[in-house]
Amino acid sequence: MEELQSAVNAHFDQMADLVKKLSAEFRSGLKPAYENFMGFFHAIDWKVLSWVLRFYVLIKCFYFLGFRIALP
Template identity: 50%
Template sequence: MEEVQAAVTAHLDQVSGLVQALSSELRRGMEPAADNLRTFVRAVDWTEPWLMCLMVFHVILLLTAVGLRKNANFQLFLLFLAYSGVYMAEKMNRYLGEHWQNFAGQNYFDRAGVFISVVWSGPLIFVSIISVVCSLITLCRMMVKWKRAELRHRAQLARGKQD
């Protein structure tokens, strides 16, 4: 029984330490995160042709997702493609890290995959969120149309019984 109490106490101490660390981070504000973001943006040469093409690709994908927001089949296909791209990011990072000399001025592809997550997976996840939101809006509109049609049908049946 004492072993269980010791384990629970150790666990509570660990959780307490994590909560204290989180609260101290929150008290410091967003400044450390903003500094890290500024450092990341400055470290990347955004004028490299492959990066510019990648950003154009993401913009076109976003505009396509918004432009075809009422096409449920396309939204599902886009969602599948976006999540497939995110799934393949680790393999892409490894491959691009081995062959970066062929297309980039410096090696952005670290083992942790931070760069690929920011410039590849992040925008794809954002596009997939837009796709899901558009699909949910379309679904809600369909449900409203269906319920209105059902109410009209019931009203017609009720009028038919009165006559």
């Protein structure tokens, strides 16, 4: 019975070590992804996109209020 207990404890120790290594690998792997996302976020000209969104909302308001613009 004691051999079984020591084998189970050894298995748990190995699994704990694997979980620690896997967790460290995930944390180190997510940092470049975060840096890439933040670089993309800061590269976008948000002023232009905000005006495009405002224009889109204005057109949708005209549409829903019944002022349909006839396009050629």
